[in-house]
Amino acid sequence: MNRALLKEQRIHGNPMYPVSSYVMEDLDYTTIMDCHWHEEWEFTIVTRGKVKFQIGTEYYEVSAGEAMFVHGGELHAGYRVGEEPCAFSAxxxxxxxxxxxGYDALQDKFIDPLLQxxxxxxxxxxxxxxxEREVLALIAAVIADNERRSPAFELTTKARLLQIFAVLQGHMREQAQVSPAGDREKVERLKTVLGYMHEHYPSPIKLGELAGLLDMSEGHFCRFFKSMVHKxxxxxxxxxxxxxACRLLETxxxxxVEIAMEVGFDSLSYFISVFKQHQGCTPSQYRKRLAGTAAVQQAFGYSGPLVSERQ
Known part of the structure; x- marks a missing residue:
């Protein structure tokens, strides 16, 4: 089983400038960020509403104007709190x-302990x-510079990120203080199950099959999974x-009916029902929206996302 399938496949930036910024607005569905992980580090600042973030086995309720830091390799997810739409930038x-x-005192004293x-x-x-307010202002400035592509934004981004970690120096935690070994084991076991799902989703997957991966009973496994993923x-x-299925409809x-079978549904009517529950429309309507949106975007030279996902 390839556990790396759970790893996010998106490329952030490029080798010359490995940085990306993201602005997500008017999110009115429950799960705004599925469980995933990546090697990159991430600062996410909530700009509207309230979000419950999961990092490993810990949960944080983050209001507008507050932020999260996610270290590389950390499993994380986000869930809207309340009925109000939320928004975040990262x-x-x-x-x-x-x-x-080159290897210098800065690398030895500050950067390497973070990397390790x-x-x-x-x-x-x-x-x-x-x-904290100083760090929040710096995060917002980094995101704004990258969104606007301000003059010398690459230089100001690196300078501000280094300044953020300079401010955070007095508030670092040692690894042993962060999470017990038992919690880290839970995260690794969850990665095993999610990776298996991502690899075998085109085929029928039975609950007992998943529970067996962790040597659990089906009931124990369901409780464990829901406590970690909220589903x-x-x-x-x-x-x-x-x-x-959305990816196949787009590409x-x-x-x-072929797409339904390719992604693991053996009933077309059930596929359409589940699709509508998640996307707010049928697969045929989704494809028509894509065609119309793509034509408008082509006319205006826009290359952003076509249709936002609902939950």
Whole structure:
């Protein structure tokens, strides 16, 4: 089983500038960020509403104006809190972007301990303390520079990221203080199950099959899975299959019934029902929207996302 399938496949930035910024607005569905991980580091700042972020086995309720830090390799997800739509912005960057070209005191004293996870920045950054407000302002400035492509934004981004970690130096935690070995084991076991789902989703997957991966009873496994992912195994698998169906609707000319079978549904009517539950429309309507939106985007030279996903 290839556990790496759970790893996010998106490329953030490019080798010369391994940094990307993202602005997500008017999110009115429950799961705004599925469980995933990537090697890059990430700062996410909530700009509207309230979001419950999961990092490993820990949960943080983050309000507008507050932020999260996610270290490389950490499983993380996000869930809207309440009925109000939420929004967030993020900057995702390769940690090596902060490294010195040659080995020096900065690399030895500050960067290497972060890269080796000997120390970790706080995961949650509120607005309570002056140092937190300084960090929040710097995160917002980094994202704004990258969105606007301000003059010398690459230089100001690196300078501000280094300044952020300079401010955070007095608030680092040692790895042993962060999460017990038992919690880390839970995350690794969850990665095993999710990776298996991502690899085998086109085929029938039975609950007992998943429970057997962790040597659990079906009941124990369902409780474990829902406590970690906030969904039942069936709900998570259906959501993942619908995501793959959307990709095929966007990139192939396959018939709807063929796509249903390719992503693991053996009933067309059930596929359409689940698709509508997640996307708010039928697969045929989704494809028609794509065609219309693509024509408008081509006319205006826009290359952003075509249709936002609902939950």
């Amino acid at each position: 900057v995702v960057f390769a940690p090596e972007f902060l490294s010195s070209r 996870k000997k120390v970790l920045p706080p995961a949650f950054i509120s607005r309570n303390e002056a140092w 039942s195994p069936v709900d998570y698998l259906n959501r993942y299959r619908i995501q793959q 192939s000319g396959h018939k709807i």
